[in-house]
Amino acid sequence: xxxxxxxxxxxxxxxxxxxxxxxxxxxxxxxxxxxxxxxxxxxxxxxxxxxxxxxxxxxxxxxxxxxxxxxxxxxxxxxxxxxxxxxxxxxxxxxxxxxxxxxxxxxxxxxxxxxxxxxxxxxxxxxxxxxxxxxxxxxxxxxxxxxxxxxxxxxxxxxxxxxxxxxxxxxxxxxxxxxxxxxxxxxxxxxxxxxxxxxxxxxxxxxxxxxxxxxxxxxxxxxxxxxxxxxxxxxxxxxxxxxxxxxxxxxxxxxxxxxxxxxxxxxxxxxxxxxxxxxxxxxxxxxxxxxxxxxxxxxxxxxxxxxxxxxxxxxxxxxxxxxxxxxxxxxxxxxxxxxxxxxxxxxxxxxxxxxxxxxxxxxxxxxxxxxxxxxxxxxxxxxxxxxxxxxxxxxxxxxxxxxxxxxxxxxxxxxxxxxxxxxxxxxxxxxxxxxxxxxxxxxxxxxxxxxxxxxxxxxxxxxxxxxxxxxxxxxxxxxxxxxxxxxxxxxxxxxxxxxxxxxxxxxxxxxxxxxxxxxxxxxxxxxxxxxxxxxxxxxxxxxxxxxxxxxxxxxxxxxxxxxxxxxxxxxxxxxxxxxxxxxxxxxxxxxxxxxxxxxxxxxxxxxxxxxxxxxxxxxxx
Numbered sequence: 001x002x003x004x005x006x007x008x009x010x011x012x013x014x015x016x017x018x019x020x021x022x023x024x025x026x027x028x029x030x031x032x033x034x035x036x037x038x039x040x041x042x043x044x045x046x047x048x049x050x051x052x053x054x055x056x057x058x059x060x061x062x063x064x065x066x067x068x069x070x071x072x073x074x075x076x077x078x079x080x081x082x083x084x085x086x087x088x089x090x091x092x093x094x095x096x097x098x099x100x101x102x103x104x105x106x107x108x109x110x111x112x113x114x115x116x117x118x119x120x121x122x123x124x125x126x127x128x129x130x131x132x133x134x135x136x137x138x139x140x141x142x143x144x145x146x147x148x149x150x151x152x153x154x155x156x157x158x159x160x161x162x163x164x165x166x167x168x169x170x171x172x173x174x175x176x177x178x179x180x181x182x183x184x185x186x187x188x189x190x191x192x193x194x195x196x197x198x199x200x201x202x203x204x205x206x207x208x209x210x211x212x213x214x215x216x217x218x219x220x221x222x223x224x225x226x227x228x229x230x231x232x233x234x235x236x237x238x239x240x241x242x243x244x245x246x247x248x249x250x251x252x253x254x255x256x257x258x259x260x261x262x263x264x265x266x267x268x269x270x271x272x273x274x275x276x277x278x279x280x281x282x283x284x285x286x287x288x289x290x291x292x293x294x295x296x297x298x299x300x301x302x303x304x305x306x307x308x309x310x311x312x313x314x315x316x317x318x319x320x321x322x323x324x325x326x327x328x329x330x331x332x333x334x335x336x337x338x339x340x341x342x343x344x345x346x347x348x349x350x351x352x353x354x355x356x357x358x359x360x361x362x363x364x365x366x367x368x369x370x371x372x373x374x375x376x377x378x379x380x381x382x383x384x385x386x387x388x389x390x391x392x393x394x395x396x397x398x399x400x401x402x403x404x405x406x407x408x409x410x411x412x413x414x415x416x417x418x419x420x421x422x423x424x425x426x427x428x429x430x431x432x433x434x435x436x437x438x439x440x441x442x443x444x445x446x447x448x449x450x451x452x453x454x455x456x457x458x459x460x461x462x463x464x465x466x467x468x469x470x471x472x473x474x475x476x477x478x479x480x481x482x483x484x485x486x487x488x489x490x491x492x493x494x495x496x497x498x499x500x501x502x503x504x505x506x507x508x509x510x511x512x513x514x515x516x517x518x519x520x521x522x523x524x525x526x527x528x529x530x531x532x533x534x535x536x537x538x539x540x541x542x543x544x545x546x547x548x549x550x551x552x553x554x555x556x557x558x559x560x561x562x563x564x565x566x567x568x569x570x571x572x573x574x575x576x577x578x579x580x581x582x583x584x585x586x587x588x589x590x591x592x593x594x595x596x597x598x599x600x601x602x603x604x605x606x607x608x609x610x611x612x613x614x615x616x617x618x619x620x621x
Contacts, residue, residue, distance in 0.1 A: 041281020074249020093157025129336030191237025199251025308333035335364030395448035398460040400426030405450035411470030
């Protein structure tokens, strides 16, 4: 037992070590983290040091990383935005899948395989890797761009396509039972309806109850429960686990708990997604490659080239620019993780042989490993300046005296004062839908990612007198602030902060001004409440001034001693024996009558307290 436990510990250490060593090394070489994970998995797998004999077992667990990745993407996709992408999902996505599937099936037939085997091999390769593509989009900052949204739409359609493909495999499999295909369709529809119903009527009430309990670990457990529960429900219905997690994220996209859920899931998502790529590297069978290397090399090149051509043609037919079409072809010209599921099901059903399964799987894995190289080649041969933004002007050559980064609800309000003064304000944002909407209201907003130095330079940051960061993500705001302070130190830097902790971080970065997004509005609400309760105006002013003064004092202490410093300046509502008055009393306490004084003196003598203490509590509370 001890030896077995020691072996498992060695495997865990090997997994972590492979990722920690390989990923920074490959990123330093400019090859990307995906290839680093694949190489690390190959080294510790059965054909490397042999620390793992069954990579498929790890792959099944690691697929949860893809599931959680899709959940986080779903959280960023409000139902209205998803509805706006319906034509891209079911139009562009379906067209690309059908066109590439037909071309690759023809390649298989020409290679000598039967039409059915050629179709299964082709459709497995058509389903691109969601994990690889989303990782590349995330690293390049293209998730929110128009062409990035199109690629996400295609990925969603490919996730849906696995369902009819598995149904086709089941249809051609030898009869093993009497279950009607319509029963499977009904079960899938029922599981989907149950997930939507739970998302609409159960999830938000559940998180409200858990939030009231103030137990952070329970909220984390609930977030994992939602993701894994949605994935399990879809799997039981014969659908994609990733699709279930994505739908759960979409249903919670407009919830007040969205940011909390994203923060809770993020650590698990990153670790499991890395584990997924490691397990894919382990699953690469070098023995099969050695025996069938001619077939595999020809298969990889033929499938990637033909699929890339098909994607490019579809992109151009749907009015994408040359740059976007090439970019999409280079990124999608590989197989994906759903091919493993399809090939395994086809092998179990007797449609393809075990040898075919191993060969096709090796072709898919090698194509995934080649994707980072194709992206590097893309950067060399295709200039970024050709990129199209579908009618949205890209930030280039701006010269405003003020650069406003982020034009959401906060940035819009900030802009009013600047524009009312007649200042020349350049505005950039990455939400193309918002940019188009802003134009209807008379605002010229350019597309630009403020986390990129080249974009800031094109937006006129070097010439701006002030740079105001109003983005709605904490980490993004901090990244932009650090970049601006390092590259444009002469510009005044004003940043929207999210809470006291974030404000302290921004002060450490060296921003000139940080403004907590809800502080002043909350102070206004408190002031209005006092007025409505009948407190005299002069006393309201004193109270508000005192609260602001205490907040400033506490913030200065926190810069030195941390978040808990200066906590004695807060006024909580827990009972205290002695509590300093909120403000200096406006009148003296009334003198007790002789009878009341005598009664109070007697009571205090019995309880051990002093009348002055009781009076102070009453007046101070």
